[in-house]
Amino acid sequence: MSSMQEDIQCAGSDTRPPMLDRTDFESWQQRIRLYCLGKDNGENIMKSIKEGPFQMGTVSDVITGGT
Numbered sequence: 001m002s003s004m005q006e007d008i009q010c011a012g013s014d015t016r017p018p019m020l021d022r023t024d025f026e027s028w029q030q031r032i033r034l035y036c037l038g039k040d041n042g043e044n045i046m047k048s049i050k051e052g053p054f055q056m057g058t059v060s061d062v063i064t065g066g067t
Contacts, residue, residue: 018031036045048054 017035018028020028033046036042036049039045
């Protein structure tokens with residue numbers, strides 16, 4: 001018979017990401033990936049997880065002299 005804590009972890013939630021169960025990381029990893037992809041901008045969330053947060057930077061264009 002499973003405990004209420006395990007039932008809550010298995011059921012998941014639309015407003016909160018699944019809790020990490022340290023004994024079954026692969027299962028949690030898949031559930032958190034599906035949770036993120038189910039949200040608005042899910043692809044951007046996954047990109048941020050993989051690459052880190054967006055960093056504002058400066059772009060310098062080289063301007064060539066006229067002839």
